[in-house]
Amino acid sequence: MRSDGRQSDQLRQVKITRRYIKHAEGSVLIEVGDTKVICTASVENKVPPFLRNTNKGWVTAEYGMLPRSTHTRTQREISKGVPNGRTQEIQRLIGRCLRSVVDLTKLGERTIWIDCDVIQADGGTRTASITGGCIALFDALTYMRKNNDIDTMPLKDFIAATSVGIVNNKLLLDLNYNEDSKAEVDMNIVMTGSGKFVEIQGTAEEEPFTPEQMQSLLALAKRGIDDLIKIQRTYLGETLLDKYL
Amino acid sequence: MRSDGRQSDQLRQVKITRRYIKHAEGSVLIEVGDTKVICTASVENKVPPFLRNTNKGWVTAEYGMLPRSTHTRTQREISKGVPNGRTQEIQRLIGRCLRSVVDLTKLGERTIWIDCDVIQADGGTRTASITGGCIALFDALTYMRKNNDIDTMPLKDFIAATSVGIVNNKLLLDLNYNEDSKAEVDMNIVMTGSGKFVEIQGTAEEEPFTPEQMQSLLALAKRGIDDLIKIQRTYLGETLLDKYL
């Protein structure tokens, strides 16, 4: 049994609050156990230079942590003056993943900014950002659709993410901070509603891992993501989904 | 009557949620109408260089806004690469105000960081930060007192802040964003529980204002702050206060 009483293949409790920030076209507060992230989706009527005059849109993400979202206070990036490598790596990942389920040609020359700001961190902030960002993105696209800014729904599939890892030689699903900080292997997996891989990032923190362990981790992640996609569907409601996806 | 139905001398509804972020020594979510700010107080066991070996502590503040706390998305400061002038002005103000009600000699060589992060903005974010920051600070000091890190409570008084202004030639208390954006005069007032001034910042945005208008604005602010201090007392509970303040 894990420190928080979960089974090794059990997700933490997931709670999604839609329309959390009144100004944003899409916004959710996603809670995965004690990890809490505000995800907003903002529509901007222009695209980065490399897409101008292509009739295609763009989806990009930014990620941040409130200074005291962490156990001890973390200095703000702007106070250091330079963007943090970890931050950039995470926001590039989130953007890449969400773009993979959007048909950019249906967006028109618009950018959707996904902002994921961690207000409380307990492991898995980047995967929670992807899972929550998908809902914020869905809501912003629905907003645009209702507004007749776009003709058809550009979202091609659901997308969700979780972590798996090896801790004290045991394979675990959805690591919290405590587990993550002592993991021998840590892997983030991003998959679609149709069970395909979008991204896999696995790292041996202490000891390299075997091909057999790799297989088990992939299987464990698959189970978790299937559950997350079900949770997303529940929060969005089937009727709405039938209509738009 | 104002757009949100308030009287000219009426505060917006204030809601304070204590212990909002589990890691912080003190933390609140303060809501003043649609303005929502997370205030955390973090204790660090060292002081800035100019206070080393003085046996005195320090209280300092940092302020931020989530990109989509605003009507249209605001670029992150770190993306621009330089700290924003407005941000710095606000965090210097918050720090100065909270320091004015703390006996720094009772803190020992410790710094209390007050982080005020706006998750939804509708005017008055800096004054909400001061009013909420006071509670987060109180909770962190109480935590330190219970921990026997400090012998006596360093907080000397309550502190709260609000805005007053002239909009369409009418004097208003506690301006929301809509009112603030068309105000002829905008003034932020910070006062203590004992009715003294800590800070006053008044600006004629369009037209200079007369000494008579100045007097009326001061009186209006006084009434609002008296109410805010009552609200702070209610949230903290009289018993606790008798014990520590």
Next chain:
Amino acid sequence: MRSDGRQSDQLRQVKITRRYIKHAEGSVLIEVGDTKVICTASVENKVPPFLRNTNKGWVTAEYGMLPRSTHTRTQREISKGVPNGRTQEIQRLIGRCLRSVVDLTKLGERTIWIDCDVIQADGGTRTASITGGCIALFDALTYMRKNNDIDTMPLKDFIAATSVGIVNNKLLLDLNYNEDSKAEVDMNIVMTGSGKFVEIQGTAEEEPFTPEQMQSLLALAKRGIDDLIKIQRTYLGETLLDKYL
């Protein structure tokens, strides 16, 4: 009596040297006691993006201190790499104040840059910048008027600034550095030639102050600014003023 022999309600000696820098459209060296600031006004034939195609102009200010204008050498901002919070706060203040007496619609799409560079500091550098900047601005506008760049004079009124404060429990006008560094309360007041307030910024550095003290400080400041406006008028010469203001 004060350390420099002044009465509590007495300004320091003010000296204004016009046309101090040959390249600038307007430029003055203002000396307020030992505080010396070079103020230049530079006309640029474009406006910031938010004013393009509005037929309105802009007035903005920048402020700096030579490294050894201060008692001990101050590091250059560019050596630190980040703009200083105090600097930004001051230059925002100067810009706001000078804009309040200019009819921006009469400027056309032009920006007037007011640069205030302190070459020797002895307290009150921001208020000296406003008082001196007003003359540099006047001279630049007169230059534009003579040049037929503008049809009518955009300056609506004079503007001047001074500080008041409480030092050792006494109320003083126009604090020098020595007084400022030990002041219990420090307040900067900016007023127009017609006796209206443009800006008020009061801070309790050590102890909050009472409403009665607030009233006395406001009255003291009023007297000082009336004198400063008279000095400005003297330096500009009545004839010229009748013609343009």
Next chain:
Amino acid sequence: MRSDGRQSDQLRQVKITRRYIKHAEGSVLIEVGDTKVICTASVENKVPPFLRNTNKGWVTAEYGMLPRSTHTRTQREISKGVPNGRTQEIQRLIGRCLRSVVDLTKLGERTIWIDCDVIQADGGTRTASITGGCIALFDALTYMRKNNDIDTMPLKDFIAATSVGIVNNKLLLDLNYNEDSKAEVDMNIVMTGSGKFVEIQGTAEEEPFTPEQMQSLLALAKRGIDDLIKIQRTYLGETLLDKYL
């Protein structure tokens, strides 16, 4: 057949020139087809703050590209003023991988800096950096061993990396720039001499990929890395290896 005549499971030609830069404790020029990277290993007699007084050492990496290593000239990072997200992601990867095969407790309080500078880029610069960095690291450790700075060899295993991907629906090993730029799936794999995974980073650039494709890609990568490890052994020479590894 591929544009450069290779079989789908064939590596590009690999050439390693040891002792390429005379000042460095270890240095190689690694050429993988037309991709050319200078890898140096520099020994510094101190560790980052978090390792002080732990008797452990550190291995860290930095990565750069000469401006014209690329098809069109790339602006220098320092000209832009901010570190590039891709650069930081790559150098974090290289450092993490090389650390995984070093026993840091055997290094003493020393840092080994691995600098990987791409002088000509044709795809696979990060994987070439890892493969070449391993040799530079080996040479620096041997240098330290001969110098009696360390008592035993801290290197635990070889490490090498390559890419696999799906291009036009075909699975390919070791993608060059042309293949990489049109890949549907791109995966970097890092493995040890004993056939274990250190890192896996797979990304669906256009279309998510199936679990079956994942399996085939892993197998293809394994074959490539086995060959790379053989090449490393050849360049180092068996005798030397027996002695030190």
Next chain:
Amino acid sequence: MRSDGRQSDQLRQVKITRRYIKHAEGSVLIEVGDTKVICTASVENKVPPFLRNTNKGWVTAEYGMLPRSTHTRTQREISKGVPNGRTQEIQRLIGRCLRSVVDLTKLGERTIWIDCDVIQADGGTRTASITGGCIALFDALTYMRKNNDIDTMPLKDFIAATSVGIVNNKLLLDLNYNEDSKAEVDMNIVMTGSGKFVEIQGTAEEEPFTPEQMQSLLALAKRGIDDLIKIQRTYLGETLLDKYL
């Protein structure tokens, strides 16, 4: 005849005002024609890291221009965020030159900061900075000597600088801005009171120049610098000099 009526081998009028800034240990306003530079010398009781525990001191310089010292307004370096290449080149030159006439072992572990801030520019700001900086440095060293901070005078010789150039095929001494901006060749020469070279920087802006022209330029510069050294001696007064140099 030149535009300002000078002979080709004639310096502009030089005026030096000592003790110009009251806080600095040494300070001058140097005026060379319409070029005006404030030079201050500040004594700091520490040295850069590479000199710690060597018993040697350091002399370093910083250079800046007020935004409207130039014909059209120049943006502040801090507004751009990066130090300017020209600024750095100039301040490295000034520091190097002044160090060459100071016996650093006689300074003790102290740094003298020479700040040269141009308030009005009309060509030759870097050479005026060196000529004026020498006097500010002398005054600071005299201050230290009187204070018994140092036992003997560390200044070994005078130092002064001027420019020579080829304009419209004519060789000119001490170019003003107008001449400098159309010069074919521009050369800055720094020499000591004993007629030796400290620095020479010559640049063919348009056309390379012959060895014969080089010889004539060196001779012309020599004459100008001899005059500048005489002017320095006059301002300092022979008696004082006999005593200290």
Next chain:
Amino acid sequence: MRSDGRQSDQLRQVKITRRYIKHAEGSVLIEVGDTKVICTASVENKVPPFLRNTNKGWVTAEYGMLPRSTHTRTQREISKGVPNGRTQEIQRLIGRCLRSVVDLTKLGERTIWIDCDVIQADGGTRTASITGGCIALFDALTYMRKNNDIDTMPLKDFIAATSVGIVNNKLLLDLNYNEDSKAEVDMNIVMTGSGKFVEIQGTAEEEPFTPEQMQSLLALAKRGIDDLIKIQRTYLGETLLDKYL
């Protein structure tokens, strides 16, 4: 005899490898003794703002050093966050020199970027960059000429550079790092194929030098540059040169 066995007036061995980087329009590896610099010339079809619509082109240079090109590892500029003063000074010099032998009106509105990246440093990196950059520039211009991008060859002459100095009171040509680091006087000279000066930068590191020493250094440099120009001609081949220069 010098530490590397050379006569005092003898250049180090020079080796030039053309077409060193496949992507660049012009590229060389220049080796001057143990100093090795990769010089690339990249053609860009636009010019800096100040040249737009002038029908003129531009030549500019950037300079960098790999971290371990030096005896001990040098931190990357981007890691420090600010461009290095020495780097900027050198790249401004290289750009200025190469521009002096190009007829910019024959380039059309194009910029040629000369990137000089030091992969191994042993003194004289800036002069090697100029000598090698000239060849890379020649090759890029030849490429443009063959491509019919330009009608005639814009190169007006050859250009090469070397250093001279005084070490232990002896005059030496082409200082290596060891000599340079203990030189009393260090001078960089840039001349054309027709024996004219483009740039001269001489610095007395320790002791000012006499006019007679200046003359001897100029003569020594002249001899060295004549040799370098011959070497450049040899590498380019006379036939090609007759055709284009």
